Amino acid sequence: MNISPDQAEEALADIQKIMQKTRHSIASSSFSTSLMITGIIWLTGFVCTQFLTGEIVVYIWIGMSILGSILASILGSRQSRLVRNPAAGATTKRVLLTWLLLTIYCLAAIVVAWPLDGKQMTIFIVLFVMIGWTIMGLSLLFTPVWPSVILVALVLAGYFFLPDFFYLIIGILGGGGMIALGLIIKYRW
């Protein structure tokens, strides 16, 4: 079988294009939606924390967390309709174990550093969630990790430079940013 260098170049370009399109469509279908869900939870939770006081804030966070877990489960099942791995049980266990251990380590860090105020506790939780995001992205699920770097930078900037508006900054810039990024990935990327 003989082909010209031009035909070879065309075939290689076609291969590259399809491989990129496949990776992108699989990654963006779940990544953009999970980004938007997390953004909505952050936006609602942190803006309420900035302006409300008392137990209502705790109830809002619990409600948003439950809603987020349900939506994440629905998203996971929707993604498995497109691509599935019959031997994915091991990966699922690793993902769950990673989050379980990170939660325990986060609680341990909070206990060691206690007493903490609300803002410091938020920083601890956000940092551990972002560490989890990075581990998922780089080692287990192969999703982009750069949004976590931007979020950590925003949260730290808010904590050190605008402490009075800390929750509002996380809510609007962090949560709103995630929603915007999710929409961009879904419709423009």
Add this chain to the structure above:
Amino acid sequence: MPELNEIVHQPVRLRIMAALVALEPGNEVDFTYLRDLLAVTDGNLGAHLRKLEEAGYITVNKVFIDRKPRTFVTVTADGRQVFHEHVAALQSILNRK
């Protein structure tokens, strides 16, 4: 020196193989997702998948999910190797330019 593979080189089959090789090893992709991704018809995709399955490059797995028939496609280890050899052959031809 790597050689071109005639079965894989057909344009639609080459795109099918590229899409499947882009998945994580062991992952299966839904038939309808592949059809939409490659912008081909059901019949066209089915015919090319049969050809690749006969050659042992892919596996077609028909299952029932919620009582509905679903078809998943995955690339075999042989298929992966043949595809990489084909790409290497294309690159060596390009290098002669």
